[in-house]
Ligand SMILES: *Cc1c(COP(=O)(O)O)cnc(C)c1O
């Protein structure tokens with residue numbers, strides 16, 4: 490098990506022991522960060538030791554995770570998502586090298602499985618009866634799927650407007666689903682009320698500090714998979730900010746223990762219609778102002794980011810930037826990413842590469858630089874958005890003349 494030395498509140502600095510309180514700072518209600526015995530991790534996670542470890546799940550990074558590898562975890566294969574090198578996507582976006590890490594290939598189809606892995610393990614260790622989550626969709630489907638794998642009851646609060654694919658996953662996995670007649674920001678607040686009233690285990694990555702610890706494994710993997718061949722930039726779409734903060738922390742840890750010799754710059758990409766973090770970053774601020782969120786990229790349709798401190802600090806510490814991508818640009822990249830790489834991402838997942846294009850146009854990323862984009866969710870989760878980005882052919886009778894006509898028309 491990773492040796493957690495202590496936790497520290499990002500808001501008031503209060504130190505706390507790793508005491509099984511999986512919530513916010515008891516002094517001020519702020520979000521806490523988790524610290525480890527890095528010397529022990531340095532000894533355990535050498536390049537040789539990692540290469541010799543046959544476990545492909547995120548448990549291979551157990552010395553940097555707040556869970557007991559001997560304890561109960563989901564049997565689902567969370568971890569080791571592939572990285573593809575795509576010269577055609579690099580040319581399409583205008584950079585020297587483009588790498589795609591496909592987290593849509595994780596068990597429930599999104600990056601969120603990394604956090605839920607740790608959340609479910611900790612909930613089991615704590616003997617929790619119910620795990621609750623507020624979500625735009627993927628955090629919910631993830632904890633529903635991983636919960637189902639170990640028989641843990643899951644209660645979910647999502648906006649009633651969540652894409653059908655995600656709601657279908659939730660209901661199929663057997664979670665108790667509350668479809669809330671409100672946007673994500675209000676749904677989140679309501680879920681916190683319910684958690685306080687009913688005493689459920691809270692899967693919110695902005696309250697429970699251990700969830701971001703799971704998200705770190707994306708950074709651990711990028712470091713281990715690329716070693717001396719790291720990209721200049723890692724680009725990720727950002728809603729609440731937990732994912733980019735976690736990925737950066739994973740990279741920084743791997744740097745701290747000597748596995749890699751530098752940390753890439755982080756490019757945080759927000760949808761132009763939901764971009765309070767870009768605004769705060771550009772203003773040099775530490776906190777965000779709530780805005781009315783309006784983007785079709787539902788997973789990042791967040792007007793009140795819940796983890797602004799971690800999200801802003803991570804990008805600043807890396808020497809990176811925040812940029813915005815318009816909905817039109819995001820929509821265009823659904824087929825463009827798929828056609829150049831074979832990786833089908835949901836709108837929030839292709840937002841990362843749409844933002845790279847934006848950053849190249851703005852001169853933030855140079856034409857010779859290398860970029861890794863994290864594709865954070867599978868395109869099949871939101872088929873309606875994908876269909877809005879492609880030309881749908883008219884049905885034809887099964888006649889060769891019809892095929893010939895089409896081939897000629899499109900020659
Ligand atoms: C949750 C999510 C994000 C953003 O993660 P945050 O921690 O909210 O910033 C991006 N893409 C997808 C597909 C997601 O589900």
Ligand SMILES: [Zn+2]
Nearest residue numbers: 498501514517
């Ligand atoms: Zn505090």
